[in-house]
């Protein structure tokens with residue numbers, strides 16, 4: 001089995017294909033989007049038309065692989081959103097404006113609710129300020145908790 005095939009199965013990234021991999025102090029995985037349609041990271045706008053041929057080199061830290069830092073790299077296409085202007089396309093595996101994948105952020109946010117900041121910071125090998133930003137992004141995505149659930153927790 002090829003290394004890229006193995007990583008496609010292990011990482012299981014949504015609508016993304018592993019193109020190449022490099023093993024060193026960290027695992028660097030080059031990926032490409034499966035869809036021709038690009039979407040704006042800030043709204044629902046979608047288009048097949050690129051703004052230009054310039055690419056935006058981007059990297060996201062993913063969950064560690066066998067104790068090594070794993071970084072996903074992608075050359076993103078640029079699109080022109082009527083509302084937000086010219087920007088790099090969104091990716092299905094990370095929240096807009098984040099240097100971490102959604103899986104990595106979800107793990108850090110979950111841990112932040114279970115243990116102290118020093119533990120989260122050491123376990124994820126990021127600063128506590130970074131964990132705070134992840135919590136904010138995750139909170140914006142899910143929104144405030146429904147009153148019924150919050151009320152139930154208060155009664156206990």
Ligand SMILES: [Zn+2]
Nearest residue numbers: 040043081084
């Ligand atoms: Zn937009």
